[in-house]
Amino acid sequence: MNSSTQGSDLTLFGLPAERGRWFLIPLGMLVLLCLGTVYSWSIFRRPLEAELNLTATQSLLPYMIALLCYAITMPIAGFYITRMGTRLMTAIGAIVVGIGYSLASFADGIGVMVLGYGVIAGIGVGITYGIPMAVAARWFPDKKGLAVGLTIVGFGLSPLVTAPLAKGLIDTYGVQRSLLILGVTFTLIILAISTTMTLPPTCWIPSPTARGQQKRSLPVSYPDKMLKSPSFYGLWMCYTIGTFVGLSAIGISSPVGEELIAIDSAMAATSVSIFALFNGVSRPLFGWLCDRLQPRYVAIASYTLILIGCILMLNAGEGQVATYIVAFSLFWFSLGGWLALAPTATLRLFNPDDYAQNYGIVFTAYGVGALLGTLVAGQLRDWFGSYVYAFYPMGGLAIVGIILATFMLKRDRPKLLVSE
Incomplete structure (x- = not known):
C-alpha cells in the first residue's frame, strides 16, 4: 500500500x-x-x-x-x-x-x-x-x-x-x-x-461534500467529557438492553424451537442458520440508516421489532413454526443491528477522532448484556419450567429501551459542540 x-x-x-x-x-x-x-x-x-x-x-x-x-x-x-x-x-x-x-x-x-x-x-x-x-x-x-x-x-x-x-x-x-x-x-x-x-x-x-458534513457534526474532544454526558449513559443503557435481549434469544433459539414449537433438532439447527443471515444483513442496514436518521429513531425501531417478537412468542404454540422463525429472526436481526448502531451512534454523538477509546468504553455495555443475557433466560427456564417466561422481561426491557432512547439517546446541547 x-x-x-x-x-x-x-x-x-x-x-x-x-x-x-x-x-x-x-x-x-x-x-x-x-x-x-x-x-x-x-x-x-x-x-x-x-x-x-x-x-x-x-x-x-x-x-x-x-x-x-x-x-x-x-x-x-x-x-x-x-x-x-x-x-x-x-x-x-x-x-x-x-x-x-x-x-x-x-x-x-x-x-x-x-x-x-x-x-x-x-x-x-x-x-x-x-x-x-x-x-x-x-x-x-x-x-x-x-x-x-x-x-x-x-x-x-x-x-x-x-x-x-x-x-x-x-x-x-x-x-x-x-x-x-x-x-x-x-x-x-x-x-x-x-x-x-x-x-x-x-x-x-x-x-x-464530506468536508462540510464532518465540520458540521464534529463535537468537542472526548472521552474526557463523554463520561459526563447524559448521551453516553443513554447509549450505554440502550446498548446493554439490546445485547441482553439479543444474546438471551441467541442462547435459547434451538431449545425454544424444540420445547415450545415441537420441531426436531435438525429443523432447529437449520432455523439457527436462517437467523444468522438476519443477524448479518441487519448490520449494514442499521449502519446505513444511522447515516440518514438520528440514532434514537433507529434504536426505537429496533426495540419495536423486539417487542413484536416477544408478543409473537408469548402467543405461539406447538406447530407454529412460521411464528417461531419470524420472532427469532427479529431478535437476531435486532442484535446484529445494535452491533452496527452502537458504534455508529458513538461516531455521531461524540468526537470521531477519539472513536477507538470512546467505543471501547461504550462496548462495556456489550459485556454486561452478554454476561446477563447468557444466564438469565436459562435461569428463568429452571425456575418456572418453561422458556416462555423469558419473553416477559425481554418485552419489558424493550419498552424501557424505547423510553430511554426517546429521552437520552441524542446529542448534548450546543454548548458541548464546536461552533459551526
Missing part, C-alpha cells in the same frame, strides 16, 4: 484513496469473520464433553469466559490503538488469538481449556475487534454507518462459514487438533491483513 499525505495524491492499493479505501471493508470483514468463530462454540461443545469428560455447564465455560474477556479487553485496547498504531495492535491481537487456540488444543481438562480459549483467545479478540471498524470509520467520514455496518458483517456471518468448517475439521481430525488448525490459520490471515490496517492522515477528507 502506497500513501501520501497530500489529499488528492494519497493512494491505497495502487488506487486513488477515495477508490482504494473500499478494499479495506472486505479485509476488515475477513478479520472479523476469523474472530467471530467464538459464536460457533456450540460446534465444539459435544465433542469436548466426550473427549474431556465435561458436563454441559463446564463445556459452556470457555465460551462465557471468552465473551467476558473480549468485552473487558476491548475498552483497554482502545486506549492503546492510537499510541501503538492499528497495524501493530492488529498483529498483537492475531498472535494472542493464535496462542489461545493453540493452548486450548493441548488442554487435558476444563481449566486449561478456559485459560486458552476463554481467557487468552478472548483477550486476543478484544484487542483486534475494534480496529477494522476504527479504520473503516476514519476512511469513510462521509459514510460512517454504512462502512462500519459492512465491516462488522464479518463477525455476524462468521458462524455460517466457520461452523461448517469447524464441523468438517472435527469430523476429520478431532476437536483439539481442529482448534490448533483454526488458531494457526486465523493468526496467519490476520497477520497478513494487519499490514493494510492503517488510518488516513488527519487532514484527509474524501470530498468537499
Whole structure:
C-alpha cells in the first residue's frame, strides 16, 4: 500500500484513496469473520464433553469466559490503538488469538481449556475487534454507518462459514487438533491483513461534500467529557438492553424451537442458520440508516421489532413454526443491528477522532448484556419450567429501551459542540 499525505495524491492499493479505501471493508470483514468463530462454540461443545469428560455447564465455560474477556479487553485496547498504531495492535491481537487456540488444543481438562480459549483467545479478540471498524470509520467520514455496518458483517456471518468448517475439521481430525488448525490459520490471515490496517492522515477528507458534513457534526474532544454526558449513559443503557435481549434469544433459539414449537433438532439447527443471515444483513442496514436518521429513531425501531417478537412468542404454540422463525429472526436481526448502531451512534454523538477509546468504553455495555443475557433466560427456564417466561422481561426491557432512547439517546446541547 502506497500513501501520501497530500489529499488528492494519497493512494491505497495502487488506487486513488477515495477508490482504494473500499478494499479495506472486505479485509476488515475477513478479520472479523476469523474472530467471530467464538459464536460457533456450540460446534465444539459435544465433542469436548466426550473427549474431556465435561458436563454441559463446564463445556459452556470457555465460551462465557471468552465473551467476558473480549468485552473487558476491548475498552483497554482502545486506549492503546492510537499510541501503538492499528497495524501493530492488529498483529498483537492475531498472535494472542493464535496462542489461545493453540493452548486450548493441548488442554487435558476444563481449566486449561478456559485459560486458552476463554481467557487468552478472548483477550486476543478484544484487542483486534475494534480496529477494522476504527479504520473503516476514519476512511469513510462521509459514510460512517454504512462502512462500519459492512465491516462488522464479518463477525455476524462468521458462524455460517466457520461452523461448517469447524464441523468438517472435527469430523476429520478431532476437536483439539481442529482448534490448533483454526488458531494457526486465523493468526496467519490476520497477520497478513494487519499490514493494510492503517488510518488516513488527519487532514484527509474524501470530498468537499464530506468536508462540510464532518465540520458540521464534529463535537468537542472526548472521552474526557463523554463520561459526563447524559448521551453516553443513554447509549450505554440502550446498548446493554439490546445485547441482553439479543444474546438471551441467541442462547435459547434451538431449545425454544424444540420445547415450545415441537420441531426436531435438525429443523432447529437449520432455523439457527436462517437467523444468522438476519443477524448479518441487519448490520449494514442499521449502519446505513444511522447515516440518514438520528440514532434514537433507529434504536426505537429496533426495540419495536423486539417487542413484536416477544408478543409473537408469548402467543405461539406447538406447530407454529412460521411464528417461531419470524420472532427469532427479529431478535437476531435486532442484535446484529445494535452491533452496527452502537458504534455508529458513538461516531455521531461524540468526537470521531477519539472513536477507538470512546467505543471501547461504550462496548462495556456489550459485556454486561452478554454476561446477563447468557444466564438469565436459562435461569428463568429452571425456575418456572418453561422458556416462555423469558419473553416477559425481554418485552419489558424493550419498552424501557424505547423510553430511554426517546429521552437520552441524542446529542448534548450546543454548548458541548464546536461552533459551526
